[in-house]
Amino acid sequence: LIHAIRAMAASRAVSLVVVVAPPDGAPEVKHLLDEHALPERTDYLVVPGGETRQESVRLGLEALPEDVAVVLVHDAARPLVPVDTVDAVAAAVRDGAPAVVPALPLADTVKEVEPAATPG
Template identity: 80%
Template sequence: MSDDSRPSPTGVRTAVVIPAAGRGVRLGPGAPKALRTLNGTPMLIHAVRAMAASRAVSLVIVVAPSDGAAEVKSLLDAHALPERTDILVVPGGDTRQESVRLGLDALPPEYGIVLVHDAARPLVPVDTVDAVIEAVLEGAPAVVPALPLADTVKEVEPAGASGPEPVLATPDRSRLRAVQTPQGFDRATLIRAHETVTDNVTDDASMVEQLGLQVVAVPGHEEAFKVTRPLDLVLAEAVLARRRLTDGF
């Protein structure tokens, strides 16, 4: 929306791709998940603002539903967003992986760092965004924010929709992390991953792992949770209410 794209102090520009083409069926019928509102504002707007809060981010590419790009662009135009950050809307594909690739295809050549962020994580603090970018600047080809697990984890033999499931093992919880977004990448690495990896894709970082490259984790944040179920909406509203009281957010 502004052409004042600012490089980071190192001269390497950072862009964010937000795939927002999913329907979010676990939240029930209605608007696509990214367009559900929190405190009267669509989650997508919160997510874009969270990314644009980092002064290192100068471009956000929103990947919209293939038949809803115009609607998403109008939505973004109707809300106040930082003028220092350019916003681009492109139509997405049938899968998240395809949508991210389409976002990468629209990336101008001067951007060397790419973050991929879930629109359904609308409340990521700017310190988390900056920590991911800094780790990529320091040489990591792929970076994920992650949190230690609070619960004991069991590996089970899946038994379908219902019924008891035999426990196979109890992994060492101290070695496990719950991964969040934004995930950060060296641009060339992420493009190569999308060009070559098609199987066993759980997130973009797993694609880089399949290239045999090192992925590193930086501390995540409890407010970077994913809004997937109706209860998550309640929690997100509570976080926003607390921010209004403490930060004037």
Template identity: 80%
Template sequence: MSDESRLFRTAAVVPAAGRGVRLGPGAPKALRTLSGTPMLIHAVRAMAASRAVSLVVVVAPPDGATEVKNLLAEHALPQGPPHGTDVLVVPGGETRQESVKLGLDALPPGFDAVLVHDAARPLVPVDTVDAVIEAVRDGAPAVVPALPLADTVKQVEPSEDGSPEPVVATPERARLRAVQTPQGFDHDTLVRAHETVTDNVTDDASMIEQLGLTVVVVPGHEEAFKVTRPLDLVLAEAVLARRRANDGF
């Protein structure tokens, strides 16, 4: 790694304050286990696996910061040269946007880039993380990993009474991408977005779009899927089993 790249400092913010109602009752989604380890720990390890990430800020449920700190203390994180990755836990807000803002506010000065990563994407490969950071280092204000769509997509007129919904358009699939995380940002640009953009926020990249700046896409990875429903847990366990068999992970 060059001297120039070592001077470029990257932090990751991992909002983990959501309840995950689609996975059913029980622990918050980020604290559900995969192969005996909470998804949050897998997600933090995925960020810390990048040698470029020197700090991970975990945004815990508002009443769960102590529990999250205890979990992190119980699980080892990658310790890569030239230093290990520090982890900071802060309580979150009522919405994801509030939680990301609280994570940003907790960052010490001196960071050039910020990753925002869903705790519910526990298996993102380090190569994807590094590709996002590299694109920010090369000057992009915002970067998202994304995959082409395998399915045809239909735009419909939503039905509120459960009746069949009429199709109003078929977008051109070749121009569409399914966006993943971590999303990467120039630090100052993301802070400005959180200070000025409040409406129609679907993800942090959409806030940058509303500032009139360009968001660029880098290739995502099929293993960076979001664990939202019970079937996703089954798929995630299968990925982990394959990694253990292939790599001793």
């Protein structure tokens, strides 16, 4: 979670990170955030989530100030998002895209192994 928050906060396009915690886990998540050094130029808000991802996203959106014009929804299970990707998504929305789903090329990993030796 901390890596995902730092990834978002590394972007100059992000001024507020709303962390949607498990429904009964907001105090623990807030405590976790308080224990780690996070960028001071970014504000953080922790809200309890819902029973589904969709409900959690809705609750996170409802927690936003009314003047927020661009919203990025990020899954903390993918904490290593490059800051360039965050910047590109925010820029695309500011340039008029109604929604953006980033996709990054993946490098396949191929490993060659020798067959196991069998006794006998």
